[in-house]
Amino acid sequence: MNFNFTTKSYGKETILGPINLTLIKNQIIVLMGPSGSGKTTLLKLMAGLETDDHQYANKNPKIGMMFQEPRLLPWKTVKENIEMAGPSNHLLKELNLENAGILYPRQISLGMARRVAFARALASKPDLLLLDEPFASLDKERVALMQSLILKTKEKLEIPMVITTHDRSEAEALQAKIYRLEGRPASLISVD
Amino acid sequence: MFRSFRLPFLSTLLLIMIWGGLAFLSQSRYLPSPIDVAKAFIVELSSGALLFHLSATFLRVIAAFIIALVFGTAIGLMLGRSNKANQFFDPWLIFALNLPALVVIVFCYLWFGLTEVAAITAVALNKIPNTVITMREGRRALDPMLxxxxxxxxxKGWQKFTDFTLPQLEPYLAASIRNGLALIWKIVLVVELLGRSNGVGFQINLFFSQFDLTGILVYTLSFMAIVGLIERLVIKPWERRARAWRGETP
Structure with a gap:
């Protein structure tokens, strides 16, 4: 799976320089960089939510995306939120959400909401999984839980995943290929 | 269930007692007592006149209400979505909002004659601008993250509208429905008073010419009761169901 973007600008400011990224099956890629470095923008380009400066939008692979905020639909229960993307039953069990199925998003914690958003991304049976800051604002225990879920998913589905974070230790725990977004316009620098 | 009705019931009872007390003190034909109104109500009901006129008004209210809601919502969503369309049509909207209801009614009767179509069109035209404003704000408030x-x-399309857009528009839709019902039935009375030969507005005009305030109160209170029942039995349960996820009781 190959992504080839030209620059990406907002107004007069060019956020991202040309990006060429090749993903292979069963691979986790971590994009690191401080806030505002363009990580989320790059994920949105890959997801087809934004176009690059040449109006190229990725439309090919079936994407599952977990946003930085869980972005659950507040009027749907946990189960319904997952099912809007695909069947939920095995996912509720695997992600330890069985007892939360009938709850509304306002009734669950942030950590649980992240797991629901993760389950929703998986329910769509994606060819590529994009996770934007999946560990942000979680305590150590929840970060470890999320990391183990990501690794289990990698083993089971064997699909490529792209994850953004600004914490090096979180990235290393995922045995991932790490890139840094550096400069303005930002370019991808391999860390290994 | 009973608890939720207890306070409104006591409050209504107090209002009727104050009205009865004032009527007793004044002993005037211009302030009929609740008992006089109740007696006249039974007479009108048993003759069939009350139900006939109430149903004529009710059908006009429902027809105008549906037309105003459908057109107002469609236009409001369009203006909320497109900044250019909103800028272009904003002067039209301000003009329509400030146009007196009476003028719209008179024009409709002169253009279309003293017909049912003219009456319902006049009422709907008066309500559409308010619905447009409310639904435009609803469209603007949609969460781009979702x-x-x-x-x-x-x-995409209809599925996106029902699963993503409609639930976010629900508070605006509820406000539009509630305000719409209250506004529309008042305008319907004016329309009936000016150019129809049946309905609550027509009857009020008739009783007015006879200085019969008891008759006016019978018809007005009866229709107010119907609007209240619609609010209690249709709008509130719908709102309650639609807002269950918020954990609110409307």
């Missing part, structure tokens, strides 16, 4: 979720999971 729009991205819809795109990722390939929700």
């Amino acid at each position: 729009d991205e979720v819809a795109t990722i999971y390939r929700y």
Whole structure:
């Protein structure tokens, strides 16, 4: 799976320089960089939510995306939120959400909401999984839980995943290929 | 259930007692007592006149209400979505909002004659601008973050509208429905008073010419009761169901 973007600008400011990224099956890629470095923008380009400066939008692979905020639909229960993307039953069990199925998003914690958003991304049976800051604002225990879920998913589905974070230790725990977004316009620098 | 009705019931009872007390003190034909009104109500009901005129008004209210809601919502969503369309049509909207209801009614009767179509069109035209404003704000308040979720999971067209847009518009729709019902039935009375030969407005005009305030109160209170029942039995349960996820009781 190959992504080839030209620059990406907002107004007069060019956020991202040309990006060429090749993903292979069963691979986790971590994009690191401080806030505002363009990580989320790059994920949105890959997801087809934004176009690059040449109006190229990725439309090919079936994407599952977990946003930085869980972005659950507040009027749907946990189960319904997952099912809007695909069947939920095995996912509720695997992600330890069985007892939360009938709850509304306002009734669950942030950590649980992240797991629901993760389950929703998986329910769509994606060819590529994009996770934007999946560990942000979680305590150590929840970060470890999320990391183990990501690794289990990698083993089971064997699909490529792209994850953004600004914490090096979180990235290393995922045995991932790490890139840094550096400069303005930002370019991808391999860390290994 | 009973607890939720107890306070409104006591409050209504107090209002009727104050009215009865004032009527007793004044002993005037211009302030009939609740008992006089109740007696006249039974007479009108048993003759069939009350139900006939109430149903004529009710049908006009419902027809105008549906037309205003459908057109007002469609236009409001369009203006909320497109900044250019909103800028272009804003002067039209301000003009329509400030146009007196009476003028719209007179014009409709002169253009279309003293017909049912003219009456319902006049009422709907008076309500549409308010619905447009409310629904335009609703469209502007849609969460763009959820729009991205819809795109990722390939929700489009009608499915996107029912699953993503409509639940977010629900508070605006509820406000529009509630205000609409209250406004429309008052305008319907004016329309009936000016150019129809049946309905509550027509009857009020008739009783007015006879200085019969008891008759006016019978018809007015009866229709107010119907509007209240619609609010209690239709709008509130719908709102309660639609807002269950918020954990609110309307």
